[in-house]
Amino acid sequence: MRVSKEEAARNRERVLEAAGRLFRKHGFDGVGIDAVMAEAGLTHGGFYKSFSSKEELIAEACRRAAGQADEAWRAEEAQAEDPLAAFLGQYLSQAHCSDPGSACLFVTLAADAARRDTPVRDAFAEGLCGFVTHIESLLPKVPEAVRHERALAVASAMIGAVTIARATNDPAFAEQVLSAARSAILAAATRPA
Amino acid sequence: MRVSKEEAARNRERVLEAAGRLFRKHGFDGVGIDAVMAEAGLTHGGFYKSFSSKEELIAEACRRAAGQADEAWRAEEAQAEDPLAAFLGQYLSQAHCSDPGSACLFVTLAADAARRDTPVRDAFAEGLCGFVTHIESLLPKVPEAVRHERALAVASAMIGAVTIARATNDPAFAEQVLSAARSAILAAATRPA
């Protein structure tokens, strides 16, 4: 029942990936170690060879999910003609709202993270800074201080819109919210300094 | 060990109030029936005389919290000289971020609500509509369709900003986010149609 070091490292990654998916779907408190391990195709007893506690898993899973999202956004940005519009269009979409397992963790887990202790909050905060930096790189070239402030406001508005859109059962309402956010954010992001 | 009907009704209210406080602080899954009942000064066995399930408690507690918040905002609005600025100033404040037990439930519980079934989501959606309507009443008198769209964007931005500000451990970052949101929202809300 033992595997090679390489296989074990891959298994650890699979556990983190499974945790990222399940936590986003059900929240940190809605998923047990056994469910995460089962999703990764392992039994729950082995968990504590890779992680010292559930808290550590949560922090690591957040770090990984944030990193993966950042990579995906950059890849997409490299291809788009209008990177900002492409980013907003994809983020503020019904598709993003209806697939919680792969949705943005800043939407699905921000409130959960706020309830945790330092390690988790730090991991989360780090990812959030990356998100804001990414947005900053997409904004028109106004003075740095203005651009940073705008990136913070844009990040808030994006996260808030998807959060609200997801909280109701009404697709029409969701579309209204997303559409309102798209136009408000574009207007705010592109106005002169 | 029995109390009058009036006392029993007051006890039910106390349970809802306790639930609203604890759920906002720890999430729906982070609080058990026994903790809610203890916070209300009762034992957990009596819970099921007032509520059919935890789901029902969650839905009712959301409804109550949303109603209470709406009342508080209206009362405050009635006194302020510039109601919109007063509302934004109070909502987008450090004080709001640091007291989760009495913070806005649309910030603390939106992601939790999105994971629940219809009854909870409906209760939440209802409250959210009230929030948007309230904001609409504070916006400058531009045409109805524009005003509604703006209210949705403002609501998203407010909720997103406090969500982000709360998720990190860094008060300086929180203040940056809140301040950026304040100016972005004021600019967006008051620009001509």
Added chain:
DNA sequence: ATTATCTATAGATCTATAGATAATGC
């Protein structure tokens, strides 16, 4: 020999129910 994973389980906690208790309200 070392160690990644598995089986089994301890101890805590959570939702819900059953039956007892004692005060209300007819």
Added chain:
DNA sequence: ATTATCTATAGATCTATAGATAATGC
């Protein structure tokens, strides 16, 4: 007599640990 609350507990689930197992890696 009715019923709001309490005590006690069933059954499920959750985090974490202990010891067994079997394949790796020296």
